[in-house]
Amino acid sequence: LDELGVKTSFSGSTLEIDASTVDSYTAPYELVRQMRASLVVLGPLAARFGEAEVSAPGGCNLGLRKFNFHVDGLRALGADVELDHGFIKASAPDGLRAAEVNFEYPSVGATENVMMAAVLADGITIIENAAREPEISALAGFLDSMGARVMGAGTGRIVIEGVKELHPTEWTVMPDRIEAGTFLMATAATGGDVTVTNALPEHLKMELDKLRDMGVEVTTTPESPGIRVRVEDPTSLTGVDVATLPFPGFATDLQAQMMVLLTQASGAGIITENVYENRLQVAEELNRLDAAIDLFGGHRALIRGPRRLSGTIVQAPDLRGGAALVMAGLVADGTTVVDGATHILRGYEDFEEKLTALGATVAFEAGAPIRR
Known part of the structure; x- marks a missing residue:
C-alpha cells in the first residue's frame, strides 16, 4: 500500500489508511513476490484507475496456484x-x-478481487460459485460499511x-480462525488445557468436529467468543481421516497442524x-523428527501414531x-531447529510471545532452537 502512495499509520493494533494520495497503479515484483495475497490489489486498482499492473504473485510454494x-x-x-513480462496488466479505460x-x-x-472491483462497476454483478469463507462475509461487511451494496456473502x-x-x-x-486452530491443535498434540479467546466456533466447525472425533475435550462458550480444549494424554486420542475442502470443509491451512497432531494419536x-x-x-x-508418514500420489498422507518424536534440524x-x-x-x-522461520512470522502475530505464555x-532468532 505504501508503494502505491497510500498513507498508513499504526497505533497499537489500529491501522489508519488514507488512500486519497494514491499515485501509482503498479505493484512491484519485490513486494508481491513475498505474499500471494498482494494480488488482491488488482481489482481495486482497475476499478479506481481503469489500469492496474501487479507482478505475478509469490508467497508460499504450493504448486500451480494459478491466478486464472x-x-x-x-x-x-x-x-x-494480459500477462506481460511477469506482470498481470488490467486495463478498463x-x-x-x-x-x-x-x-x-x-x-x-x-x-x-471481483467483489472489490464490482462495487464500483455500473449495474448489478452476480458471482456464482463464490467462495463462502468467513473472510468473504467480513469483506462484504467492510465494503457495506463504506457504502457498497453486497448481498449473499457467505453463500x-x-x-x-x-x-x-x-x-x-x-x-x-x-478473529483469525487459522491462528486459533493452530493453537487448539498444538494444545491437543502436547497435552494441556487452553482457552483461545476471541475465537468463533462457527468458523471452525469442521475442525472442532474432527478434534472431538479424536477424543479431544472441546468446550465453547456462546456468551463470549472463545474455544477451550483439554487433553491429558495425547496418546489417548484416536486417529481420524481428514479431507481438505473449501469452507465449510476442513481448512487446507490447518492440514499440516492436524498432521502433527495425528503423529501423537493412537x-x-x-x-x-x-x-x-x-x-x-x-x-x-x-x-x-521420527514421525511415520507415508505419501501416496502427492495428495494423500498416511500417518501412524503414536510416535515419540526426536528433535533435529x-x-x-x-x-x-x-x-x-x-x-x-x-x-x-x-x-528442534526450524530453518526458514520467516515464513511463520508472515502469518502469526507475536507467535513466540504467545507460545512462551x-x-x-521458544526463540525466533537466526539459528535459534524451537524446543519444549
Whole structure:
C-alpha cells in the first residue's frame, strides 16, 4: 500500500489508511513476490484507475496456484487482462461494467478481487460459485460499511449493486480462525488445557468436529467468543481421516497442524489434500523428527501414531508447514531447529510471545532452537 502512495499509520493494533494520495497503479515484483495475497490489489486498482499492473504473485510454494480465476473474473467485468513480462496488466479505460461471473472453483482471492472491483462497476454483478469463507462475509461487511451494496456473502451466490464511490469507515477485523486452530491443535498434540479467546466456533466447525472425533475435550462458550480444549494424554486420542475442502470443509491451512497432531494419536489417520498441490511437503520434515508418514500420489498422507518424536534440524516449507514444525518441536524430545522461520512470522502475530505464555521455550532468532 505504501508503494502505491497510500498513507498508513499504526497505533497499537489500529491501522489508519488514507488512500486519497494514491499515485501509482503498479505493484512491484519485490513486494508481491513475498505474499500471494498482494494480488488482491488488482481489482481495486482497475476499478479506481481503469489500469492496474501487479507482478505475478509469490508467497508460499504450493504448486500451480494459478491466478486464472482472478483474470477471468476481471475480464468478465470488461477489463482487458494480459500477462506481460511477469506482470498481470488490467486495463478498463471506460470503467468496469457489471456482469455475471461464474467461477470454475470457489477461489477466495478471486472472489475478493471481483467483489472489490464490482462495487464500483455500473449495474448489478452476480458471482456464482463464490467462495463462502468467513473472510468473504467480513469483506462484504467492510465494503457495506463504506457504502457498497453486497448481498449473499457467505453463500455460493453474491449479488453486488455498483455504487459511484465509497466513503471512509471504521472496522474491526474478524478473529483469525487459522491462528486459533493452530493453537487448539498444538494444545491437543502436547497435552494441556487452553482457552483461545476471541475465537468463533462457527468458523471452525469442521475442525472442532474432527478434534472431538479424536477424543479431544472441546468446550465453547456462546456468551463470549472463545474455544477451550483439554487433553491429558495425547496418546489417548484416536486417529481420524481428514479431507481438505473449501469452507465449510476442513481448512487446507490447518492440514499440516492436524498432521502433527495425528503423529501423537493412537492408530492411523489419512489426510487427503484437495485444495493445493505440494502441500504435503511438511511430511518429509516430520519424518526427519521420527514421525511415520507415508505419501501416496502427492495428495494423500498416511500417518501412524503414536510416535515419540526426536528433535533435529528441519526446514519450513511454507507458512503453515512452518507453524506445524514448531508444533512438532514442542512435542519432540530434545532440541528442534526450524530453518526458514520467516515464513511463520508472515502469518502469526507475536507467535513466540504467545507460545512462551503457554509454557513453551521458544526463540525466533537466526539459528535459534524451537524446543519444549
